[in-house]
Each structure stands twice: as C-alpha cells, then as structure tokens.
Amino acid sequence: MYQLNQIPSEAQIKKYLRRIIFGKNIYCPRCKTSHTVVYENRYRCLKCRTKFSLLSYTWLNNMKLSLQQFWLLLYCWTIQIPVRQASTLTSLSDITVYEWYTKFRRHLPADKQILNHLIQLDEAYFGGKQGKALFLAKEVGTRKLAYQLVPKDWITREVASWFLEENIAPYAKLNTDGAAIYKEINKWWPVYHTRDIHKKWEFEKTSEIEGMFGVMRTFIRRMYHHVTVDKLSEIVCEFCYRFSHPEMYGSPRHYLENSLYIVPTR
Ligand SMILES: [Zn+2]
Numbered sequence: 001m002y003q004l005n006q007i008p009s010e011a012q013i014k015k016y017l018r019r020i021i022f023g024k025n026i027y028c029p030r031c032k033t034s035h036t037v038v039y040e041n042r043y044r045c046l047k048c049r050t051k052f053s054l055l056s057y058t059w060l061n062n063m064k065l066s067l068q069q070f071w072l073l074l075y076c077w078t079i080q081i082p083v084r085q086a087s088t089l090t091s092l093s094d095i096t097v098y099e100w101y102t103k104f105r106r107h108l109p110a111d112k113q114i115l116n117h118l119i120q121l122d123e124a125y126f127g128g129k130q131g132k133a134l135f136l137a138k139e140v141g142t143r144k145l146a147y148q149l150v151p152k153d154w155i156t157r158e159v160a161s162w163f164l165e166e167n168i169a170p171y172a173k174l175n176t177d178g179a180a181i182y183k184e185i186n187k188w189w190p191v192y193h194t195r196d197i198h199k200k201w202e203f204e205k206t207s208e209i210e211g212m213f214g215v216m217r218t219f220i221r222r223m224y225h226h227v228t229v230d231k232l233s234e235i236v237c238e239f240c241y242r243f244s245h246p247e248m249y250g251s252p253r254h255y256l257e258n259s260l261y262i263v264p265t266r
Contacts, residue, residue, distance in 0.1 A: 007075075013067040017054055019217045020256050029057035029262045036243075040193075057262045059107055065092075065100075073097065076251040082223050101224075105238045107259045113244070115139040115146050118170040120209040121176050123155055126217075126236075127229045134236060135163045138209050140175075145212070145240045149233050157181045177206050212218030212243075 008016070018026070027034045028045035035046040044051050055061050063070060069090055076086035077100070087097045121137040126149075133155050136145045146167035150159055160181045167175065174191040176182040186193045196206055216239050220227050227235050241248070248254050 007068050007071050010067045013071050014054065016183075017067075017256070017260070019254075020260050021054060021058060021262060028052070029159060058260055059103070059110060059263065060260065071252055073100050074104060074255065077101050078249045078252060078255055080223055082221070082225070084225075084232055102234075104255070104259075105234055108241050108248075109237065109258055111241055111244065113144045113146060113167075114169050114173050115144055115167055119168055119175065120206050121164075121168075121174060121182075122206050122209040122213070123161075123179075124213045125152065127227070127232055130229055132232055134213075135160070136209060136212060137167060138212060143244045143246070147236060147240055149236060154232045155181060157183075157185065157188065162184060162201055164189040164191065175206060215243075 007013075025034050026036055026038070026043060028036055028043075028048060028050055029052055030050040031045060031048040033045060033047045033061070036043045037046060038044075042051055042053050042163070053061075055063060060070075064137065065073065069092065071088065073090050073092065074098075076089060080090065083094055083097050083101060086092075086101075087094045090097065092100075115137055116139060118140040119137050121131055121135065121138055123135050125131055125133055131152065132149045134146045134151050138144065146163075148163050157180075164174070164185065168189065168191060170190045172191055174193045176185075176193070176195055178195045182193070182195060185191065216236070218237055219239050219242075223237060248258055
C-alpha cells in the first residue's frame, strides 16, 4: 500500500505527465510547432501565440488537486480502494473521490471485443425492482467479455440473438443455460449451441460466467457500496474493463498512458 511519502514527488509526476502527453518534445497543441517558450508553468507558442500548460488540452485541465493528491487518488482507484477509504487516505471528501472515480472510469479507452471459439453466455438481474437485466458473455479460458444491459422485459429471443450478432463471431461454440430464450438460437445467428438444464443439476457449461456475475456483484458492493440504476451501465463497463485489461491497473502510469492525450483542438 502506498503511503503519502512514497508517492512520486510533484516534479517527478510532472515529468511523467509531460512524457505521456507530449512525448519527447513539447509542441503547440493547436498548430503542432515545437517553437515554444516556457515561463513558470506555462508555455507559449511562438507561431500562433497559443498559451498552454501541461494539462490544459487534456481532460485533466482545470484540475484543482495537487499532482500528488491526484496520483494517490488514481492509485486508490486502480487498486480498488472503496470510495470511503480513499477519502480518508487522500483527505478529500467522499463526493470529490466519487467524482474523480467517475472521471477515471469515463476516460477508459473504448473496448469492443468480438468473442470467438468457445463462449459462455448468461443473463442476470441488477438493481432491484427498477433494475436492469445484463447479458454477459465470456470466451472460455480467456479474459474476453461482452455485455449488454437492457430493460428487464427485454430478455427475449430477439434481443438475445441481436446480442449474439453484435458480439459473437459466426460459427463459434456457444454454451448457455436451459432458458427458453436460447432455444434454437442457432436459427437466428449461426452458432454451435449447447444448453445446460439446471433442473438436472447441469451447471458445468455456464460455470465461468456465473462466477463472473458473483465477482461483479462483490466488486460493485465493495467499491461503490450502492449503485443507482442510471450508473449501472458505466460501472459494469468499468468492471469488464478491469477484468479484460488487468495490465491497465498495475499503476497510475499505465492507466494514464492509455487514457491521457491531447484533445484535438476546437
Ligand atoms: Zn501554435
């Protein structure tokens, strides 16, 4: 566990950020020339006269935290420190931590994977009465996932087959439980389909995916305590991303290398 005094210094963090955002040489975010001058913490372009700072053309512009606070907070998020504990560690309010966790989540890179070979698919319900249904598929023996949240009454064969079309390669092997919506699903999307009949105590064919639902519920409860239905979709996205890309969560640097860049100028 990081202690505050083990966090890189402000100067070191600034160096990391500079490297991640600009590479070897500072250039003007607007006209891309490297003819810039630096004064205090600001840069000025000699060609188009744009003034900029290290972060001003990234999603971290207007950051009110010190770089060390920011680094510690990001570290807490990467290693799944619950909001409340992170607030104690960083001396920031619960609300501030929650807002930053949301930002980190929303700047995860896009991640759409088509599943192949052998796939397990199942659905589960989240968020109580007004909640949603989640289709979740996993390529067996890998970290590849595909998911879709839908209103509860959309658990139909049409939606299931649309999910397959979007996420599953044709002619893959598909295992599901015995739910009626999957009956003859191969007539809707070409897969080699096998069903488990739970009543007969056959759970083997969907065991990996059922395990995933358990891990996901624990993650949500631990990390966020409670999630409202409108946030469900992005939390599921965060969970799946964490599962599929564990390398992103080794350190704040890995996360920033994949999510921090200059936003194209307006
Ligand atoms: Zn310029």
